[in-house]
Amino acid sequence: MSRYIEIKTHPIRFLLYLEWILLLIVALTELLPDPVTKLPRLSLLNLFCVGSLFILGLKLPKVGRLDKLVYNIVEIGIILAASIAGEIRLFPVLYLILTIRSCWIFGKWKRLAIMVLAFVLFLVTLIYRFQTFTFPFRPAVPEKLEFILMGFAIFFGLVLVFLFLLVNAVLSDRQSREKLALANAEIRKYALKIEDMATLQESNRIACDIHDSLGDSLTALNLQIETALKLWRSHPTKAEYLLGEAKRLGSTALREVRESASKLRSDPLEGRGLQEAIAHLIQSFHSTTGVLPNCSIYLLNSIPVELKVSIYRILQEALTNICKHAQATHVEIQIMTTSTDIYLIIDDNGKGFNLKQNTTGIGLQGMRDRTQSLGGQLEIETSPRKGCRITASFPLLMGNG
Ligand SMILES: Nc1ncnc2c1ncn2[C@@H]1O[C@H](COP(=O)(O)OP(=O)(O)O)[C@@H](O)[C@H]1O
Ligand SMILES: [Mg+2]
DSSP: OEEEEOOOOSHHHHHHHHHHHHHHHHHHHTSSBBBTTOOOOHHHHHHHHHHHHHHHHOEEEEEEHHHHHHHHHHHHHHHHIIIIIIIOOTTHHHHHHHHHHHHHHHHHHHHHHHHHHHHHHHHHHHHHHHOOOOOSSSSSSSSHHHHHHHHHHHHHHHHHHHHHHHHHHHHHHHHHHHHHHHHHHHHHHHHHHHHHHHHHHHHHHHHHHIIIIIIIHHHHHHHHHHHHHHHTTOOOOHHHHHHHHHHHHHHHHHHHHHHHHEEEEETTTTTTTTTHHHHHHHHHHHHSSSSOOOEEEETTTTHHHHHHHHHHHHHHHHHIIIIIIIOEEEEEEEEEEOSEEEEEEEEESOOOGGGGGOOSSSSHHHHHHHHTTTTTTEEEEETSSOOOEEEEEHHHHHHHH
């Protein structure tokens, strides 16, 4: 990392160019003829001082207290040499530049101290120059000159304060933008992390699903075949029955593999319409549980894809839950569309559960997350032995946007 603020790393480059223009004006006024002698004035000391200030502006110290202190002492020394020994004409401009530069290198309080110091040095220079100045004419009222001087000092003070506040405002605006950009980058990083975590959680869930369901079925299948093998000579009828059972278990395992795989797919609808995909879910639920859900579905064609996917996923999880936990004999599915919202309602008359005690399930939480991410709401009404009703509502306009 560079220890210096250079042209390409200068926080506000146009102010650097402004400094250069001011220094050029100071140098040019030195070339104008003297009003008393009418001879061109060419002070080499002053041109040297202006040149040095210009070069110093190309490299401002960014770190190191000592560097900064030495830098400012050198700058003040050059300005005093030009204003007092060289009697440079536009010396107030040099104090303005001193104040502007301090803003790039110091914190708030040190900047203020440099501004006050610049003003005090300006006053000292002004008084000194006033006392040593030989007037080409005798002013009629000498006190008037003091008033003019005082007015000039006040005017310079105001310009100094204005410039100081302006540079500080520009600088703090720049800093807050940088902070905002940093915060945005952090948020993006966290969003990616959360996405990764969500993916991991989903994979874990599917791994558990496969372990719990498929693992169970395959172990039982293995046992049935093993026993059938042992019995097929002595008890062929029993062996045949066991093989029949094994076949049933094999079909269950196959269905479970398909279900887990479908949960992994990024497009669960597989290009089908929502109605068709739902019909497929219902048919598979019917063949697994023997319960045919009662359906009333009213859907618009134009609903956004993410809404369709969420409706499908919520229904899929709800039916899986009914299949796994509810022991229901009656299931009702309703999808209703109004001019502003879509409602998905899944009702079962199963054993229900205590919502307050249910803290570990990812399935219900996933339903809630999906609904909320589309600006909707999920409501679960259930209690032990009273069945379960899940209502997901989505605003249509938000879904579209
Ligand atoms: N329709 C339902 N009928 C009875 N119990 C349910 C039903 N849906 C969910 N549950 C209960 O809520 C718990 C959490 O469900 P969920 O979050 O989907 O997790 P998981 O299905 O993996 O256990 C289930 O373990 C079950 O006890
Ligand atoms: Mg579940």
